[in-house]
Amino acid sequence: MNARSLETKKIGLLRTIFLDLLKVAFITMCYFYISELYGAISAPYVQNSGYEAIFGITLLVFTFFSMLAGNYLAFIAGFIGELSYQLVFYESFYWDWIILIAIYGLICGCYKYTPQKYRESMKIYYTFLLLLMLSFIYMIVIPAIQILYYQPLLSIEELFISYGFKFLTQCLVSSIFIIPILLYLYDKLLASEEREIYNIFLTHHPLIAKDHTFYLELGKTKIYFCSRCSGLVIGAIFSVFVTHVFELIYFRPFSAEISFIICIIVPLIALGDWGTQRLLLRKSSTQSRVLTGFLLGVAWRLLLYTEKYYFVMMIIIVIYFGIMFFLIYLGNRKMIKQVSKDLDQLSKEEEEDELWLKRDYG
Numbered sequence: 001m002n003a004r005s006l007e008t009k010k011i012g013l014l015r016t017i018f019l020d021l022l023k024v025a026f027i028t029m030c031y032f033y034i035s036e037l038y039g040a041i042s043a044p045y046v047q048n049s050g051y052e053a054i055f056g057i058t059l060l061v062f063t064f065f066s067m068l069a070g071n072y073l074a075f076i077a078g079f080i081g082e083l084s085y086q087l088v089f090y091e092s093f094y095w096d097w098i099i100l101i102a103i104y105g106l107i108c109g110c111y112k113y114t115p116q117k118y119r120e121s122m123k124i125y126y127t128f129l130l131l132l133m134l135s136f137i138y139m140i141v142i143p144a145i146q147i148l149y150y151q152p153l154l155s156i157e158e159l160f161i162s163y164g165f166k167f168l169t170q171c172l173v174s175s176i177f178i179i180p181i182l183l184y185l186y187d188k189l190l191a192s193e194e195r196e197i198y199n200i201f202l203t204h205h206p207l208i209a210k211d212h213t214f215y216l217e218l219g220k221t222k223i224y225f226c227s228r229c230s231g232l233v234i235g236a237i238f239s240v241f242v243t244h245v246f247e248l249i250y251f252r253p254f255s256a257e258i259s260f261i262i263c264i265i266v267p268l269i270a271l272g273d274w275g276t277q278r279l280l281l282r283k284s285s286t287q288s289r290v291l292t293g294f295l296l297g298v299a300w301r302l303l304l305y306t307e308k309y310y311f312v313m314m315i316i317i318v319i320y321f322g323i324m325f326f327l328i329y330l331g332n333r334k335m336i337k338q339v340s341k342d343l344d345q346l347s348k349e350e351e352e353d354e355l356w357l358k359r360d361y362g
Helices: 003-038 057-069 071-089 095-110 121-149 156-176 178-190 207-212 227-250 256-278 286-305 307-361
Strands: 195-197 213-218 221-226
Touching: 003 057, 003 071, 003 227, 003 286, 057 071, 057 095, 057 156, 057 178, 071 095, 071 227, 095 121, 121 156, 121 178, 156 178, 207 213, 207 286, 213 227, 213 286, 221 227, 227 286, 256 286, 256 307, 286 307
Parallel strands: 195 221
Antiparallel strands: 213 221
């Protein structure tokens, strides 16, 4: 295997790792925020009030994303999502529910979506069958855990109705019939044909600078985004989630001192990556652009918590922008010199070619 193939393989591996982390973070945040509004999957059972038919929006969304993401990603996202919710809203951890939800995502993800999978009507039936069987298994497992690990005041019959049958009806109402339809529509809309969406509004770069972008593949549709700007948006959203969870747990704002330190250090890393590229010292990779953009997004969000150091922070920001404009100036001068040098070299080569032609045919 040559060096170019190894480099391509390395880039592909880094892209896969990045996208897997992005999927886990996205599903985790969706799980937490939807649970905050409508309750987690575990909420109707931890706060048991007897049997009731429930439409579980969290169960619906988590099941759908689990089948899109795949088994181990759904397992990790379900584990972290339920753990973070319990950390904030429950007085103690219910590890049985954390494991149950993670395993639920794992099993759903085993029948992972692939493009054009739902062109065959049998695949819709298999999805329905998988969710139905999983619901029946959990209908037995959930009451069994209550009997084995807790000391329920309810009889076995009441336990199976209040926990097991409740979960089955929740799945019937929320996911078993709806998920196959959603996956079919997703497949129909985004995987009917291969296509690329490359819009200058999203990429900020012409097609010739495609290496400054990265793409998300939804079905067979590739949507391209500017690497650094995408990283910035992802970093800002992630830091909003982290600070929100922190504030819910500790009932106080995120530390101004930590925010101040991060807002000083992080832009230097981004300036280093962007500046060395601007000065033509190296070529920045998609991965480094996304990473430095992510760090900038985190710092951008944390600026809100540095109000205590407002004037110092403003001076630092002005200095950083001054460095950036100075690097732009130096980079433009170096680029002009490089272009002039290339033109001179080209003209010399043309003169030499003319001399050779005169010598041979003159």
